[in-house]
Structures are given as C-alpha cells and as structure tokens.
Amino acid sequence: MNVIRDRIGTRNLLAGDRLPSIRGFARQMKVSNSTVVEAYDRLVAEGVIQARRGSGFYVAPHTAPLSIARIGPKLDRAIDPFWVSRQSLDARPDMLKPGCGWLPADWMPETAIRRALRKLSRADDATLVDYGTPLGLASLRHFLSRRMAGYGIDAHPDHLLLTESGTQAIDMLCRFLIAPGDTVLVDDPCYFNFQALLRAHRANIVGVPFTENGPDVGAFARIAVTTKPRLYITNSGLHNPTGASLSPMVAHQVLNIAEQHDLIIIEDDIFADFENTPAPRLVALGGLERVIHIGSFSKTLSASVRCGYIAASADWIDGLTDLKIATGFSGPNLSAELIFAVLKDGTYRKYMETLRDRLARTMTITETRLRNLGITPAINPDAGLFLWCRLPDHMDAATLARNALSDGVVLAPGNVFSISQTAGNLMRFNVAQCQDERIFRVIERALEK
Amino acid sequence: MNVIRDRIGTRNLLAGDRLPSIRGFARQMKVSNSTVVEAYDRLVAEGVIQARRGSGFYVAPHTAPLSIARIGPKLDRAIDPFWVSRQSLDARPDMLKPGCGWLPADWMPETAIRRALRKLSRADDATLVDYGTPLGLASLRHFLSRRMAGYGIDAHPDHLLLTESGTQAIDMLCRFLIAPGDTVLVDDPCYFNFQALLRAHRANIVGVPFTENGPDVGAFARIAVTTKPRLYITNSGLHNPTGASLSPMVAHQVLNIAEQHDLIIIEDDIFADFENTPAPRLVALGGLERVIHIGSFSKTLSASVRCGYIAASADWIDGLTDLKIATGFSGPNLSAELIFAVLKDGTYRKYMETLRDRLARTMTITETRLRNLGITPAINPDAGLFLWCRLPDHMDAATLARNALSDGVVLAPGNVFSISQTAGNLMRFNVAQCQDERIFRVIERALEK
Numbered sequence: 001m002n003v004i005r006d007r008i009g010t011r012n013l014l015a016g017d018r019l020p021s022i023r024g025f026a027r028q029m030k031v032s033n034s035t036v037v038e039a040y041d042r043l044v045a046e047g048v049i050q051a052r053r054g055s056g057f058y059v060a061p062h063t064a065p066l067s068i069a070r071i072g073p074k075l076d077r078a079i080d081p082f083w084v085s086r087q088s089l090d091a092r093p094d095m096l097k098p099g100c101g102w103l104p105a106d107w108m109p110e111t112a113i114r115r116a117l118r119k120l121s122r123a124d125d126a127t128l129v130d131y132g133t134p135l136g137l138a139s140l141r142h143f144l145s146r147r148m149a150g151y152g153i154d155a156h157p158d159h160l161l162l163t164e165s166g167t168q169a170i171d172m173l174c175r176f177l178i179a180p181g182d183t184v185l186v187d188d189p190c191y192f193n194f195q196a197l198l199r200a201h202r203a204n205i206v207g208v209p210f211t212e213n214g215p216d217v218g219a220f221a222r223i224a225v226t227t228k229p230r231l232y233i234t235n236s237g238l239h240n241p242t243g244a245s246l247s248p249m250v251a252h253q254v255l256n257i258a259e260q261h262d263l264i265i266i267e268d269d270i271f272a273d274f275e276n277t278p279a280p281r282l283v284a285l286g287g288l289e290r291v292i293h294i295g296s297f298s299k300t301l302s303a304s305v306r307c308g309y310i311a312a313s314a315d316w317i318d319g320l321t322d323l324k325i326a327t328g329f330s331g332p333n334l335s336a337e338l339i340f341a342v343l344k345d346g347t348y349r350k351y352m353e354t355l356r357d358r359l360a361r362t363m364t365i366t367e368t369r370l371r372n373l374g375i376t377p378a379i380n381p382d383a384g385l386f387l388w389c390r391l392p393d394h395m396d397a398a399t400l401a402r403n404a405l406s407d408g409v410v411l412a413p414g415n416v417f418s419i420s421q422t423a424g425n426l427m428r429f430n431v432a433q434c435q436d437e438r439i440f441r442v443i444e445r446a447l448e449k
Numbered sequence: 450m451n452v453i454r455d456r457i458g459t460r461n462l463l464a465g466d467r468l469p470s471i472r473g474f475a476r477q478m479k480v481s482n483s484t485v486v487e488a489y490d491r492l493v494a495e496g497v498i499q500a501r502r503g504s505g506f507y508v509a510p511h512t513a514p515l516s517i518a519r520i521g522p523k524l525d526r527a528i529d530p531f532w533v534s535r536q537s538l539d540a541r542p543d544m545l546k547p548g549c550g551w552l553p554a555d556w557m558p559e560t561a562i563r564r565a566l567r568k569l570s571r572a573d574d575a576t577l578v579d580y581g582t583p584l585g586l587a588s589l590r591h592f593l594s595r596r597m598a599g600y601g602i603d604a605h606p607d608h609l610l611l612t613e614s615g616t617q618a619i620d621m622l623c624r625f626l627i628a629p630g631d632t633v634l635v636d637d638p639c640y641f642n643f644q645a646l647l648r649a650h651r652a653n654i655v656g657v658p659f660t661e662n663g664p665d666v667g668a669f670a671r672i673a674v675t676t677k678p679r680l681y682i683t684n685s686g687l688h689n690p691t692g693a694s695l696s697p698m699v700a701h702q703v704l705n706i707a708e709q710h711d712l713i714i715i716e717d718d719i720f721a722d723f724e725n726t727p728a729p730r731l732v733a734l735g736g737l738e739r740v741i742h743i744g745s746f747s748k749t750l751s752a753s754v755r756c757g758y759i760a761a762s763a764d765w766i767d768g769l770t771d772l773k774i775a776t777g778f779s780g781p782n783l784s785a786e787l788i789f790a791v792l793k794d795g796t797y798r799k800y801m802e803t804l805r806d807r808l809a810r811t812m813t814i815t816e817t818r819l820r821n822l823g824i825t826p827a828i829n830p831d832a833g834l835f836l837w838c839r840l841p842d843h844m845d846a847a848t849l850a851r852n853a854l855s856d857g858v859v860l861a862p863g864n865v866f867s868i869s870q871t872a873g874n875l876m877r878f879n880v881a882q883c884q885d886e887r888i889f890r891v892i893e894r895a896l897e898k
Contacts, residue, residue: 041795047595051798053725060599085774089583108578114570117577121566126542128566129557131752134538146496149510164613164755167778175649196775200624276502303580304782306613306755325534326645329616333753335784346490349500 001039003029005048008059019049019057079398079413081192087410098433099401099412101240102303103385107358107432109342109351113302116341123337132333134321136162140340144309148293151272152284155311159288161320162331166270166296166308167193170233172327173266173292173310174201176320178230185223185232187215189388189417189426191240194233207419210242212379214250217257224261231264237279238271241417241428242388243381245279255286265291273300273352274359274384288313297339300352307335356383359432363387366431369440373447378426387429395447397427403446409439450488452478454497457508468498468506528847528862530641536859547882548850548861550689551752552834556807556881558791558800562751565790572786581782583770585611589789593758597742600721601733604760608737610769611780615719615745615757616642619682621776622715622741622759623650625769627679634672634681636664638866638875640689643682656868659691661828663699666706673710680713686728687720690866690877691837692830694728704735714740722749722801723808723833737762746788749801756781756788805832808881812836815880818889822896827875836878844896846876852895858888
C-alpha cells in the first residue's frame with residue numbers, strides 16, 4: 001500500500017494509470033498474490049485506486065487533499081441560539097467547554113456500551129441489517145413504558161414512537177401540530193435550541209418568565225389569553241438552563257390554563273435520570289391527551305448513539321408514524337438495540353447512582369470556585385449538570401464569552417437562552433465540564449478586561 | 450428473579466410492596482448477597498421493581514402487559530403511497546415480501562458489520578459517547594468525496610453533510626428549499642415515498658412521464674414552462690421502480706431545461722453500488738450549484754444502521770448545518786463510524802461484485818417465472834433489484850396486491866408509484882425477494898380470482 005501511495009505521491013503513477021498486475025507486483029515485492037489483492041482492496045476502499053471489472057486496477061481521479069476540516073472557534077459568529085451549539089460541537093479537542101450541555105466522555109457508561117457492542121456483534125442478521133418496524137424496537141418501547149409507569153405516567157408501548165433523537169422528536173411534533181405563524185410558548189430562559197427549532201418552523205415564539213418553581217403562572221395565564229398559543233414546550237425535571245424543578249402547585253395550575261385554552265404541552269424529559277427525587281410530571285397529571293412526553297438517552301448514556309422517543313395519544317401516534325415514514329422512512333433500529341442492551345444491563349442503575357453523587361460533589365466545588373470570582377447561582381438546583389449564575393457588577397455575559405473563547409474556553413452566555421434578551425448578566429455553567437483549573441483562570445482574566 | 454416474578458404474578462407481592470432485604474433473601478434462597486443484588490438490579494432494569502435510595506426495593510406500579518405489538522397486515526388500508534412502506538415494514542416474519550425495496554437480510558454483508566461492531570467496541574470513549582461534529586464524521590466524508598470523484602463528481606468533504614438517512618436528506622432539502630404550494634417535479638412512476646414526503650411539505654407535486662432513458666424531455670420542457678417548478682427529484686442510476694438508467698443525452702437536455710427555468714435538481718443515488726456500468730450523473734454534468742446529490746447505505750450495507758449524506762454547494766451546506774442542529778442537534782455519529790468501518794474493510798468491494806452477479810442471475814430466473822404467469826417486464830433494467838412489469842389482460846395490480854396480502858405476500862402495485870394513477874396494470878417486483886416458490890403460486894391463484 002505504501003509503495004503504491006508513494007508512486008502516486010511522486011507522480012510516477014498518474015490519475016487513470018493502470019496499476020501493476022497482481023501477479024507481477026507480488027513477484028516484484030516478494031509477497032504472495034493474496035497480500036497484493038488485500039493491499040489493492042484496501043486502496044480501493046480508501047478511494048486511492050479503482051477496480052475496473054476484468055481490466056485491473058487504476059489510479060483514482062484526483063480529489064480534495066485529506067485536510068483537517070475547518071474546525072475551531074469562529075469568533076465573528078453572532079451570539080444567537082446557534083452560538084453555543086456550533087462552538088461546542090465544533091470545538092477543537094484541546095478546548096474547554098463549561099458552556100456545553102453534556103458530560104465529559106469519561107463520565108459516561110462506556111464499559112456498558114462496549115459490552116453492548118460486543119453483544120450486538122453476535123445478534124441475528126435481521127437485527128444488523130433490516131429496517132426497523134415503524135414504531136421502533138418493541139422491547140425498548142416496553143421497557144420505556146414500564147420506566148414511565150415509575151413516574152406515574154400511563155403510556156402503553158403502542159403509544160410510544162422511537163425517533164432519531166429528543167430534538168427530532170420535538171421537531172416531528174412541531175411539524176405535526178403547528179403551522180407557520182402559530183404561537184408557541186417557551187420558558188424564558190429556555191434551552192436555546194428550542195428557539196432555533198421553532199424558528200425553523202416559522203412559529204411565533206413567546207417567552208414565559210421562569211421562576212425557581214416553574215413558569216410564572218400569572219404571566220402564563222395572561223400570555224395564554226393574549227396570544228392564543230397552540231403549544232408550550234418545557235422541561236419538568238431539572239429545567240435547562242436553570243436547573244429548577246417544577247412544583248406540584250405550578251404543574252396543576254399550568255395544566256388548568258392549558259385545558260382552558262386548549263393548549264398542548266410538550267414535556268421534554270431528557271434530564272430525568274439526573275434527579276434524586278422526581279419532580280411532578282405534567283403528563284402524569286394531565287395525561288397523554290393534553291401532554292406529549294419526549295425523551296432521549298444523549299445525556300446519561302451516549303450522544304453518539306442517536307435515539308429518542310415520543311409518548312402521545314393513540315391518534316397522534318398513528319399520524320406521527322406516517323410522518324416518520326415519509327420523512328425518515330425507518331427509525332434508529334441498531335441504535336435502539338444498543339440503547340436497550342445498555343439500559344437492561346444490570347450495571348446502569350448503579351452507574352447512575354454513582355454519577356448523581358459525583359455531580360453533587362462537583363456542583364459544590366464548582367459553586368465555591370465561581371463564588372470566589374463573584375459569580376453566584378441565581379437558582380439552587382436539586383441536582384443535574386447546570387448552575388445558572390449571575391455575573392458580578394452587571395458584567396455582560398456575551399462579552400465574557402467572546403473573551404473566553406479567544407482563550408479556548410466555550411461559555412454559554414445567558415441571552416442565548418432568553419427570548420426577551422433579559423439574561424445578559426447571566427451564564428450557564430456545566431459543573432461536570434468545570435474540572436480544569438484553567439477555566440477559572442481564563443474567566444478571571446476575562447472578567448478583568 | 451423468577452421467584453420474585455412468581456410472587457408478583459401470584460399477587461403475593463403487590464405494586465408498592467417492599468421486597469425482602471438483600472441479606473434476608475440471600476439466606477432464604479441459599480445464594481450469596483451479590484447474586485441477589487444482581488437479580489434485583491436486573492429486575493430494576495426490566496422495570497419490574499424499583500430501587501428507592503437508602504430504603505430498599507419495591508414492586509413497580511402495574512403497566513401494560515408484555516404483549517405482541519399490533520403487527521401484521523391491515524387489509525383495509527387504502528392503497529396509497531404509504532401502503533407498501535407500512536405493509537413491508539410491519540410484515541410478520543413469516544410473510545413474503547416481493548414488493549419491498551430491500552435485500553433479504555442474509556444477502557447483506559453481515560460478517561463485515563459484525564467485525565465493525567467488534568472494532569467499535571474497542572474505540573475511544575469520545576467515539577462511543579460524544580456528539581458528532583455538525584457536518585458529521587470527517588473520515589467518512591473524505592471517503593465519500595473520493596468515491597464520488599470516481600463518478601466524475603467534484604464534491605469537497607466540507608461540502609458533504611451526513612444525515613440520519615437518505616430520506617431525511619431529501620426531507621431536510623425540501624425544508625430548506627421549498628415553501629408550501631411550491632411545485633416539485635417527480636418522475637411518473639417514482640419511488641412512492643417521494644410523494645409521501647412531498648405531501649408532508651404541502652408541495653404541489655407534478656409528475657413527468659418516465660421512459661427507459663429517463664424523463665420524457667419534451668413533456669419535461671412543457672411542464673417546466675407551465676408549472677414553474679422549484680425542484681425536480683429523481684434517481685439517475687437504476688431508477689426506482691423501473692430499473693431504467695438515464696441516458697447521457699437526456700441528462701444533458703434535462704440540465705438545460707433546469708438552467709433555463711432555474712430549477713434545482715435533487716439526485717437520489719442510493720442504488721449506485723448496484724450498477725455494473727455507471728449511468729451519467731446529473732451532478733457530474735451540472736455541478737453542485739444546480740444539482741444536489743444525496744445517498745445512503747441502506748440498500749447495500751445495512752438499513753438498521755441509519756446514515757445518509759448530502760453533497761451541495763458551500764452556501765447551502767452552511768444553512769443546512771444550522772437546520773440539522775435545530776431539528777436534530779447532532780448526526781448519526783456512531784452509525785457513521787460503523788458505516789465507515791465496513792466501507793473501508795477490504796471485503797466490501799468483493800461483496801458488492803458477488804452481490805451484483807447474484808442479482809443478475811436471480812433477475813433472469815425471476816423474469817422467466819413471471820413470464821410463465823403472463824407477467825412481462827415493461828423495461829429491461831441493466832442491473833439492480835427491480836423488475837417493473839405489466840400484468841396480463843389488464844389485470845388490476847391493486848386487486849392482485851390485496852388478494853396476495855391475504856395469503857401473506859406483500860406486493861407493490863403500480864399506482865402507489867404513479868402520481869397520475871396510470872400504472873394500474875403494472876407491478877414492481879424485487880427479484881431478491883422472489884426466491885420462494887410460494888410467491889408464484891400465490892400470484893397465480895390471485896390472478897385466477
């Protein structure tokens with residue numbers, strides 16, 4: 001392989017040239033014919049050479065050189081709802097990411113995932129190569145149905161639809177439920193990607209002020225009257241970015257307002273496994289006719305294995321299934337098998353317990369470090385990854401984030417989460433990504449600028 | 450585990466009851482404590498019991514019984530563009546599916562997939578658990594860029610975006626390029642899911658009569674003038690359902706019409722690997738400014754591992770990347786790693802050669818068997834899976850499909866592919882799924898009804 005690559009590199013072989021015959025080259029290199037066949041096959045697989053049937057092997061046409069794709073921070077990018085996503089997802093491996101929304105790779109249950117992959121390598125052919133059924137892997141849907149029952153949620157496996165991700169679940173629901181111009185309520189602040197997603201649907205996005213117990217019920221009621229919303233999207237357990245949990249009373253009142261105005265609620269429950277004590281779920285109180293429940297496994301199991309789910313009423317699931325076939329044909333079949341194998345692995349529950357303890361300790365340490373810099377939590381979360389903090393002296397979070405980015409630290413400035421742009425002095429910190437001392441030095445320096 | 454399950458089944462333990470302590474139950478069962486811990490953990494994972502921190506284990510609330518989800522044919526379903534998808538995807542394992550669009554599981558490269566899974570089980574943590582970059586796995590994009598160069602297509606790896614599937618690629622492009630009411634041209638007949646997808650986008654779908662060399666150029670030109678279309682979606686190599694290949698002259702003329710009317714073409718190339726001699730690609734002639742090229746690996750590698758791609762101009766890729774983040778956050782990271790591992794495995798090329806030979810032999814045999822029943826190909830395909838056939842004596846294909854379905858055979862009647870509903874006497878056969886003699890007996894019986 002190296003000899004052929006060298007000949008191409010030194011232009012002794014040009015694009016379109018025929019390679020030496022297998023037998024001839026084997027003799028020349030003093031190796032067996034099968035060694036040359038394997039080397040040529042690998043070069044074909046790499047796209048360096050091409051096989052023409054019955055005629056031999058030829059140097060492939062030139063193509064773009066293997067370069068490092070454009071990665072790393074773009075400092076000139078506007079601080080909009082895409083800012084954190086793109087800076088975090090595009091970050092170079094050496095960058096620090098206290099602003100990102102996920103755990104460090106070495107905090108995830110990689111041993112169970114490796115075990116599940118080895119197990120899958122022995123699965124039957126159909127599992128490995130066939131399309132999944134329209135609703136998605138039955139055993140995983142049964143498992144999720146039972147797990148939801150533990151939260152007081154009554155969702156039959158047939159009322160669960162597997163999707164490519166939690167985000168795709170919300171996206172499908174928006175396609176199914178809203179038309180351009182429809183009003184959709186979100187929390188202010190809320191997960192920034194809700195805004196990006198709703199913009200893609202050309203929705204009229206209205207923010208409801210968020211408190212430490214959930215949305216401000218008085219404001220919610222007034223906004224429902226004036227804007228006639230079709231949907232409300234929220235997190236019940238461990239709200240992103242604040243870490244707050246919904247109180248039972250707020251849950252009850254929000255559902256009453258929803259009933260009154262025929263408003264559908266999408267409850268995004270992706271942080272459920274981080275809770276020590278489960279917060280009330282809107283769907284447990286309001287049922288699947290009023291509340292659609294979605295989730296995924298990206299935060300606690302793997303973000304590389306894509307799989308999410310929707311729990312909704314029977315009528316909607318049937319329509320959503322047609323939409324899923326039309327827009328994606330089939331679902332995350334092998335990923336669902338992998339997720340299910342990890343979830344039913346006896347070690348997952350213990351992993352989550354250890355993870356919650358580790359996060360609690362890390363949160364205490366991070367809070368102390370931030371307080372030393374004059375950065376204080378605006379809300380005290382029960383659990384989870386996030387600390388939603390106020391910066392000292394009316395410091396502008398976007399300016400701080402830009403300064404930190406030029407020092408290789410990705411932060412999450414408050415206004416990317418705020419539809420009213422009233423969180424300019426706030427910042428979301430992911431405590432699990434705050435282990436490196438350098439982060440605090442960079443922030444300290446940036447604060448002094 | 451069985452003892453606890455029995456006690457719950459016989460109502461000796463009710464929902465909410467506390468389970469025996471680990472130590473007590475271990476003594477009772479004469480096993481070690483760790484055996485009980487493992488059994489309880491597995492029951493927790495199965496959702497049968499729940500762990501409450503510091504308090505022990507409890508029987509989980511009741512939930513839906515583990516039933517076989519509603520599967521199998523729905524005979525009363527309308528024969529619409531979803532008919533074949535749902536009947537094929539929902540088919541019971543014992544059903545025969547000459548109407549489906551994929552290979553039997555045991556024709557797929559399962560050995561290479563198993564090897565790739567074992568390899569992935571030893572990958573680094575980040576590969577297994579982190580979100581992918583916005584464009585998707587760089588090594589796979591470089592590989593695809595080189596492979597496309599072999600078809601004369603000039604697509605830089607940075608102009609390639611990985612998606613969840615080929616269907617999702619087209620879906621994203623429709624969201625990006627068309628508004629409700631825009632006219633989109635498709636071939637008549639065309640892959641039925643194009644219609645389902647375009648209906649989800651509320652597009653005005655217009656069919657262009659399809660010939661054995663591609664679309665009817667005269668009709669195409671007239672329709673372009675009268676309907677001012679925004680998009681044309683087609684397969685260049687081995688068209689679905691006809692198996693026809695685009696001729697160079699038709700390709701050239703279609704591009705000229707597209708230029709003249711500022712029409713964008715989406716070229717869906719998922720059957721590329723089945724070709725013996727590549728047909729001309731519209732994107733090779735027209736470039737990425739005019740033609741967007743998409744593909745996936747569902748047909749030749751695995752439909753269970755979801756991964757597709759889009760090749761488009763730099764401007765569009767940037768906008769599509771934001772759309773991908775907003776609607777799915779990240780892409781098929783682990784699936785892309787798996788696909789790449791199989792593609793670069795030296796055995797894939799040989800597998801495809803063997804597969805093409807096998808398909809060619811099977812096509813000859815199937816054609817003979819169908820001719821014996823008076824069913825004759827309307828087009829002679831160069832390669833691929835499909836035979837697009839005319840039924841004897843103006844027999845109605847939908848009636849035949851319904852009759853065959855009640856005998857456990859899923860067929861693909863012509864009109865599900867035809868926007869003008871002019872293919873009532875035609876039927877698509879997947880030769881790879883026609884190996885079982887019973888299929889021909891069922892068709893023979895159904896023809897006689």
